[in-house]
Amino acid sequence: MTTPRLELRLPSLDDLDQLADRAAEGVHDPDFMPFGFPWTDVQPLERARGTxxxxxxxxxxxSPQNWQCSFVTIFEGQVVGTQEMDGLDFAVTRQVSTGSWIGQRFQGKGIGTEMRAAVLHLAFAGLGAEYATSAAFSDNHRSLAVSRKLGYRDDGISMHSRRGRIARQQRLRLAQDDWVTPQGFEIHHLEPCLPFFGLQPDPGEASP
Known part of the structure; x- marks a missing residue:
């Protein structure tokens, strides 16, 4: 996918090297944990390897029945983070979930909103999803702001153990009917990939 400022693509090995560097450099302040699985609570080298x-x-x-598709996000020629989209029995449920992170030194530039919008465009316009879900801890104000800016609605809460303490996570849901297609967003070379998502190409239509 391409947007006015970004490219999202499946990573090459060189891309993964850069993404590992972003993880090693840092993703968030040490006193805050935005992730349900605390993968960043390790030393930089281990964060890089784990990425x-x-x-x-x-x-x-x-598999077409259970896929996790993680793109690297390119901004001004650099890998700055990753945007993930997951589908479980997508051909039936028509629902995806998303997650993402950006290297700390690239935050505050609107990249998170733009790359989430890109993968939502792929989900709704490219794959025909009916719903997209996300979740964030109630004190992860940046992530919640991105979701609400893009039109998500609250979809209940769940309670989790985070660093040994209870933490509330807000679930969010975006319906296709509430999605506004952004200007300047494009999907490239999708049709040959559709079977990997459990879908079949439409012989009468070109890919978006």
Whole structure:
């Protein structure tokens, strides 16, 4: 996908090297944990290695019935973070979930909103999703602001243990009917990939 400022693509090995560097440099302040699984609570080298292993694991376990698709986000020629979209029995449920992170030194530039919008455009316009879900801890104000800016609605709460303490997570849901297609967003070379998402190309239509 391309947007006015970004490119989102499946990572090459060189891209993963850069993404691992972003993880090692830092993703958030040490006294705050935005993730349900605290993968950043390790030393920089282990964060870098775990980032690469995470992508390899996704590739090896991919099936049309259960896929996790993680893109690297390119801004001004650099890998700055990753945007993930997951689908479980997507051909039936028509629902995806999303998650993401950006290297700390690239935050505050609107990249998070733009890359989430890109993957939502892929989900709704490209894959025909009916719903997209997300979640964030109630004190993760940046993530919640991105979701609400893009039109998500609250979809209940869940309680979690975070660093040994209880924490509330806000679930969010965006319906296709509430999605406004952004200007300048494009999807490239999708049609040959549709079977990997559990879908079949429409012989009478070109990819968006």
């Amino acid at each position: 690469i292993q995470h992508h390899f694991k996704q590739w090896s376990s991919w």
